[in-house]
Amino acid sequence: MSITVDDVKKLAKLSRLEFTEEETQQFVKELEATLKQVEAINKVDVSGVDLLESTIDADTQLRPDVVVDSLPVEQIVLNAPDKKDGAFLVPITVAED
Amino acid sequence: MNYLDLSLTQVKSALDKGEITSQELVKLCFEQIEKTKDLNALNSTYFDLAMARAKEIDAKRAKGEDVGVLGGVPIVIKDNINMLGTKTTCSSKFLENFDSPYNATVTQKLLDAGAIIIGKANMDEFAMGSSNENSAFGAVKNPVDETRVPGGSSGGSAATVAAKQCFASLGTDTGGSIREPSSFCGVVGIKPTYGRVSRYGVVAFASSLDQVGALTRTVEDNATMLNVLAGADKMDMTASHTPVADNTSKLNDGVKGIKIGVAKQFYTEALSPEVRDNLQKALDWYKESGAELVEIDLPSLDTALAVYYVISSAEAASNLARFDGIRYGVRAKDYTDLVDLYFKSRTQGFGKEVKRRIMLGNYVLSSGYYDAFYRKAKRVQKVIRNEFLQAFEKCDVLISPTTASPAFKLGEKANDHVAMYLTDIFTVPINIAGVPALSMPCGKTSEGLPVGMQIIGKHFDEPTIYQVANAFEKAHKGGE
Numbered sequence: 154m155s156i157t158v159d160d161v162k163k164l165a166k167l168s169r170l171e172f173t174e175e176e177t178q179q180f181v182k183e184l185e186a187t188l189k190q191v192e193a194i195n196k197v198d199v200s201g202v203d204l205l206e207s208t209i210d211a212d213t214q215l216r217p218d219v220v221v222d223s224l225p226v227e228q229i230v231l232n233a234p235d236k237k238d239g240a241f242l243v244p245i246t247v248a249e250d
Numbered sequence: 251m252n253y254l255d256l257s258l259t260q261v262k263s264a265l266d267k268g269e270i271t272s273q274e275l276v277k278l279c280f281e282q283i284e285k286t287k288d289l290n291a292l293n294s295t296y297f298d299l300a301m302a303r304a305k306e307i308d309a310k311r312a313k314g315e316d317v318g319v320l321g322g323v324p325i326v327i328k329d330n331i332n333m334l335g336t337k338t339t340c341s342s343k344f345l346e347n348f349d350s351p352y353n354a355t356v357t358q359k360l361l362d363a364g365a366i367i368i369g370k371a372n373m374d375e376f377a378m379g380s381s382n383e384n385s386a387f388g389a390v391k392n393p394v395d396e397t398r399v400p401g402g403s404s405g406g407s408a409a410t411v412a413a414k415q416c417f418a419s420l421g422t423d424t425g426g427s428i429r430e431p432s433s434f435c436g437v438v439g440i441k442p443t444y445g446r447v448s449r450y451g452v453v454a455f456a457s458s459l460d461q462v463g464a465l466t467r468t469v470e471d472n473a474t475m476l477n478v479l480a481g482a483d484k485m486d487m488t489a490s491h492t493p494v495a496d497n498t499s500k501l502n503d504g505v506k507g508i509k510i511g512v513a514k515q516f517y518t519e520a521l522s523p524e525v526r527d528n529l530q531k532a533l534d535w536y537k538e539s540g541a542e543l544v545e546i547d548l549p550s551l552d553t554a555l556a557v558y559y560v561i562s563s564a565e566a567a568s569n570l571a572r573f574d575g576i577r578y579g580v581r582a583k584d585y586t587d588l589v590d591l592y593f594k595s596r597t598q599g600f601g602k603e604v605k606r607r608i609m610l611g612n613y614v615l616s617s618g619y620y621d622a623f624y625r626k627a628k629r630v631q632k633v634i635r636n637e638f639l640q641a642f643e644k645c646d647v648l649i650s651p652t653t654a655s656p657a658f659k660l661g662e663k664a665n666d667h668v669a670m671y672l673t674d675i676f677t678v679p680i681n682i683a684g685v686p687a688l689s690m691p692c693g694k695t696s697e698g699l700p701v702g703m704q705i706i707g708k709h710f711d712e713p714t715i716y717q718v719a720n721a722f723e724k725a726h727k728g729g730e
Contacts, residue, residue, distance in 0.1 A: 209444055
């Protein structure tokens with residue numbers, strides 16, 4: 154599997170990460186090396202095998218659908234880099250007229 | 251007597267008998283933390299909080315009240331587990347100042363059992379790594395040999411127990427992150443069955459593979475810790491409702507008649523000769539002690555690492571998408587608009603290995619590659635899991651080396667991520683199959699480095715793992 158500089162740039166954009174040209178070049182090599190290792194999955198015959206949904210036999214249970222207390226607002230915004238009156242503050246995303 | 255030399259079980263007994271108070275014990279632990287601080291095992295410590303709690307527990311104990319099975323015992327938790335009043339950093343710059351908004355279920359269970367949480371352990375950033383060199387707060391040194399890595403990602407959790415800074419710690423294990431460091435530092439560590447322990451309040455890496463487990467100095471201590479941690483949780487739907495068996499119930503049952511599976515795929519040419527010798531001696535001992543060795547075939551085992559890197563990276567990329575600099579974590583200062591804020595915050599906040607996993611994860615999930623990688627890996631996962639289920643029709647446990655080689659030198663693999671990933675070759679299949687496994691010391695190399703033995707059990711059959719492990723530990727106490 155060969156990886157191009159454009160592939161890495163596209164992935165970086167999807168990942169919301171920025172890389173220098175040098176880092177991008179390095180990622181081309183690294184991703185290729187990792188994908189070569191990952192190709193081992195093609196050695197296994199999976200014809201007739203479904204996706205694994207859970208490693209343990211499903212013994213999970215849904216909880217009753219009743220209203221319970223959730224975390225208080227102060228705890229939710231506790232770590233916000235910027236906040237006001239119990240809300241998260243973000244940069245303006247719609248232009249002011 | 252130095253109380254720090256005692257096991258958790260022994261020191262709890264000393265506390266109960268009034269030989270020492272919890273406050274004295276906390277002070278001893280902090281003296282030891284100071285003496286061994288060069289290890290860099292802990293990201294934070296809480297002396298005042300711990301002393302206040304120890305005082306409370308001492309008072310309760312003096313009045314004859316129930317103080318819990320861990321009453322007054324100093325314990326450390328990994329820094330990806332939330333605890334009110336403390337930071338949860340995941341050893342990442344992104345979360346350097348993150349205040350825990352609530353207690354993780356495992357934290358609450360420890361506190362309810364009377365534990366005194368004295369600090370949080372260093373780790374690979376977001377639990378991604380096998381050497382603890384990916385921490386934003388510096389590498390951890392191995393207490394056995396400070397020129398070597400302690401393993402990862404729970405490197406601090408293993409080092410703090412091995413260095414006798416505390417009596418037990420919590421780690422998390424997605425592909426070997428409890429067992430590999432346990433092996434490298436010579437302690438006992440368990441990765442329980444997927445779903446045995448709640449993940450609520452534990453920062454997610456790969457949600458379908460992550461489990462919390464304990465690291466201790468003895469097998470009995472470990473079983474005691476799992477008894478405290480295990481069980482269903484209304485806050486985590488994947489925490490299993492399968493009843494929790496008493497993990498200490500079969501500790502002294504011996505191994506007569508126990509069927510031990512030996513799969514040749516675990517004893518490859520990659521094994522260092524000294525690891526091979528120590529494992530062979532352990533298997534010989536089990537046979538002499540009345541266990542039956544059964545040959546097992548796990549034909550797809552060598553593909554587990556590839557499956558692991560596809561699935562864990564895909565889940566990591568999705569889980570880490572929430573780190574956007576809006577609701578918590580570091581927000582970059584010099585952005586032009588909202589999208590630029592995301593780019594800059596993530597680029598500045600995440601370390602190199604984390605970015606590598608996000609990129610790989612998004613690659614295998616992206617259009618055109620999803621079927622070839624992600625869906626394929628999930629199907630191969632089923633094949634591997636079924637091979638384990640079939641193996642357990644013929645044996646009670648499987649025994650393998652935890653790692654192919656003992657602890658490597660700091661820096662040795664830091665620039666070769668493929669070599670680093672290969673470190674986990676024997677531990678990742680366990681998470682892929684969802685079964686439980688414990689690593690314990692089974693000898694030392696000529697250089698004095700611990701060799702780890704991995705005992706793998708059936709889903710939810712941790713008591714049998716502890717039975718098999720304790721028999722070996724009892725027979726080899728104080729030496730090899």
